[in-house]
Amino acid sequence: MVTVDRTRGYRLFQGLNAVILTGVVIVTLYPVINIIARSLSDENAIRSGSVNLIPRGFTFQTYQYVASDPTFWINYRNTVVYTVVATLIAIILTTCYAYVLSKPKLKGRKALIWVAVFTMFFSGGLIPNYILISSLGLKDSIWAIVLPNAISVFNLLVMKAFFEGLPAELEEAAAIDGMNTYGILLRIVLPLSKAVLAAMVLFYAVAFWNSWFSAFLYMTQSDLFPVTVYLRNLIAGATSATSVGADATNMTVAANIKSVTIVLTLLPIVLIYPFVQRFFVSGVTLGAVKG
């Protein structure tokens, strides 16, 4: 009796779940498919509003047009370089910091945690940051993007929680066998932490891939911009009313060109997800449950 009830309830739950999640999938996928359809459509068809899920006036010319713009590829390459370097540095620094913080015997541990958490709530503000980066001579270099954002406190805490959950006995055994701290970290702890590392790589990589603000602040040459700045300029156009109103020679960029740029920018990071996903889910929950 009870089991039947439960099954019925469970079925209902599953059914509801399926309906709701299908709804979420549709809502999420629709804009993506719409953008893809636009990227393959004729500009006038988009203007007249006839493009929804299927391309009208099918053409690959827009892709050819965008691909023939050297600035786009230079910016694209920058994004790849910035993302790879920044993720690498971020992972190294975050791992080291988190590992140290996970050791209860560490002196001044609380102060170190406090220093990190403090930055979650307070920051120096835009202009002081800008002055700092300029006086350090980092402007117009990759380091202006890579260094200030190297440690995300949220990721740091997730990782610390994960390390705390590893059995201390493993490390003690390694120590008895004569390993030093670095040996333990590199040969024992990290191999056991692939899941959380993969999750961190994904978090950082996506964040760096999508970020445009630091580049906008600290870069003054268009050859140094990441593709996100290129894209933002294309899509946002003039944002202030004065600029819109007063510039009549203001030509707008065609809707299909925007769409192609979006698709090309979106693609790599979307393609990474399937490969990291299995680590991603287990990695995040491991840290979370034990934190």
Add this chain to the structure above:
Amino acid sequence: MYQMNRRTALITIGTALALAGCGTDEPEKKGDDLSAKRDGAMANFAVGTQFAATAPVSFSLLYNNHSFYPIKNDWLFWSELTKRTNTTLVPSVVPLSDYESKRSLMIGAGDAPLIIPKTYPGQETSFVASGAILPVSDYLDLMPNFKDKVAKWNLGPDLDTLRQSDGRFYLLPGLHEGYWVEYSLAMRTDILEELGLEIPTTWDELHTVLKAMKAKYPDQYPMSDRWGVPTPGGALLRVLGSQFGAPGGWAYQNATWDPKAQKFAFTGAMEQYKQALTYLHTLVAEKLLDPESFTQPDDMAIQKLASGKSFVISTNAQTLVNEYRPPLAEANPRAKLVKIPVPIGPMGPIKPDPKTRLENGIMISKKALDSKNFVAMMQFIDWLWYSDAGQAFAKWGIDGVTTTKDGSGKYKPASDVDFIGLNPGAPKHLQKDFGFSNGVFAYGGSTELLQSTFSEEEVAFQKTMNARTALPVEPPHPLTDAEREQATLWETPLKDHVTQNTLKFILGNRDLGEWDAYVKELEAQNSKAYIDMVNAAYERYKKQHG
């Protein structure tokens, strides 16, 4: 090293704060000794002289990177400019989307380039108190072309609107010879013909025409407008409001000069503003104007126009040709869309907004004064942005390469160069491939130069509009630093309240009978105190500076 830099940073912040705190800059004598700053400058630079620095010089420039023609370092513009003027510009590239934030940031951090173009009149005031911007009015003697154009085109009163409470101005504006009316309405004339109607010349006639359209096509809104986001009725209320005597939309300012009363009035509470809103409300209530006009994205409005669901929309010359006609022609080859002269309102045949003939222009960092090339820089700016030769160069490029000038002096792009669709299919583009007609360098100038890019129908439109009378330029009313601080606190909430209620009144969410209550609400937000302050500033300026 690191410690040192941090300390420097802290000191800089301190200085910046101190500067922001006490804004009164030390009195500076007009025409200080510039003899040590003449490196590279020409000894006798005058109107008609081609500027060429006597030694190679370079100046930093804040560059507004347009998405339609992103900057390229190999543009002919850069190399030819250096060849002609012996001057190299070093651009700091900022995406158009966030130009204003970056400009504030760089000026605030004391890191701005020397030349800061693309600054609209009024935007410079927030930087004046920081002392980071050069009071350019003190150095006009270095700029013969600028002075010549101001005198020739009688732009003195326009320039006065830029003056701050110290009587100086801090922005070198773009100068127009004539008024340039950009925005009006586009209308389907084939529908007019079908109904046997003429193009409406007044707003009342427009009302009648829309009613006739509605009678024939009862299921649709004859007018569905764009440019509603983020400012509701950005173009429409600007055009309509100015014809009623109280510009709204993009042109909205809390204070509007009332020439009859000889003082400023609070725009959002003016009777004229109410009349404009009443007019729009009538259109909405009679289902002549699509209520979504004030909230829909531009694309939607264009789609409605293109698919024949609406017949009237706001336009300027470019959007008419680039955004409306192509999709419309595809959907309905017989459709004819025309930009009509701005309908006349209760003010009679006046020119609508713009109120002045000033364009966006250039701020100069005060630290330029420390450079030994200062005089050369001012001469360079004067040549490139204000001389006839410089303006023609920036706009059209080089005769025989990017443009051809025929016997009557009319410019045309060279046969292999496209520009605003004049040579469709040409392999190169004047803006994208050569860097000319770039919004950073090319604007303003003589009517002849301005209209050299206009199509015939646009020239005809301008001719009609220029036959109307221009309103007097509103007098200067610069606020002191303390007043400006107070005004900033009042202005934004006031403007927000006006914007919100503008929308409510038009759409009928609030009854126009509640107008008095609404004016009271504005007064509760200090609209009266604000206007009194502006009027006091006007009186004070008049007394001090004539």
